[in-house]
Amino acid sequence: MRADSEPAGAHAASAAGVSVDKPSAPAPRRLAQAALRDLPWEVGVAKPDPAIVVDGVTRTFGGLTAVSVDHLEVQRGGITGLIGPNGAGKTTLFNLLTGFDRPDTGTWSFDGRSLGKLAPHQVARLGVVRTFQLTKALSRLTVLQNMLLGAQGQRGEGFFASLVPSLWRAQETANTAKAMDLLQRFKLDAKKDDFAGTLSGGQRKLLEMARALMSDPKVVMLDEPMAGVNPALTQSLLGHVKDLREEGMTVIFVEHDMDVVRDISDWVVVMAAGKVIAEGPPESISQNQAVVDAYLGAHHDAPLTVEEEDRVLAEAEAAIAREQGTDGDVLESGTAREGDPR
């Protein structure tokens, strides 16, 4: 099951009846990097084989423009890091692309198919999934129950299929087997009956990633996969992210830790104040003056003005209200909802 026990590209090659033992077959990492190597480091640059294409997407909250992306392409089969100072719009862009939020303007597509009008479960069914944080409600479910929530297309969901118990029981058995396989791969199988809320920070991140894989995604969007993870688990998590690429998935991740970004990204997109301000391979980013200015301009350590303090307080209150409002219905809807209190 683990990608690192199989040669790169093994799935596609064996499906096509081609021998996978050829030593010359380049690893997906090298394929992605080679595809991106000669591109100019320009905002909006066209990629050789884009999986996701974003055009003119804006999202405002009252007077604040949280996202304003003119054009962005994400290369298929690569790992794209999305970085930027706090409040840059990264999470909002994730929410928009996966149907958890609606933009004011703009279009975006996956494999040429427009996703703009789709609900999160429809987007997931097409193969684009995001991880979402373990909310209070999900913490009260077991690890295995969390995994089963990530499964797509349960036959029991359909009205007619639900009349035929043998159909949904077979589906349930298959989903449970798949969940246990993934839990084993992420070394969480011994925890299957534990409440998810009892997991450590790193184990929660592993569970979030494992749950996203239940729907056999083509594009995986990871929101801060390393946040709150102790150093002992960091390498294991990084390995799991790289494995997704080895299996042919397209990975987009938000991360604040630049060491992580440099380690795993084939390409980095930098946002600030809602806009993409730079794009390029990891090594291009630290030399980019606009990026340096954006981070310095964020004034992380400067004391807040009274107006800023008021805004931060209002945002925190709104976030708490949102979290309280969304907690309960995660399970009722049967659809994973963003519980991110931002």
Ligand SMILES: Nc1ncnc2c1ncn2[C@@H]1O[C@H](COP(=O)(O)OP(=O)(O)OP(=O)(O)O)[C@@H](O)[C@H]1O
């Ligand atoms: N539901 C909302 N209502 C009002 N403002 C919001 C909402 N969601 C996000 N914002 C605002 O939009 C801006 C972008 O927020 P977002 O969370 O997308 O940034 P981010 O880059 O993910 O930040 P961070 O790195 O801190 O997570 C921020 O100013 C934030 O306060």
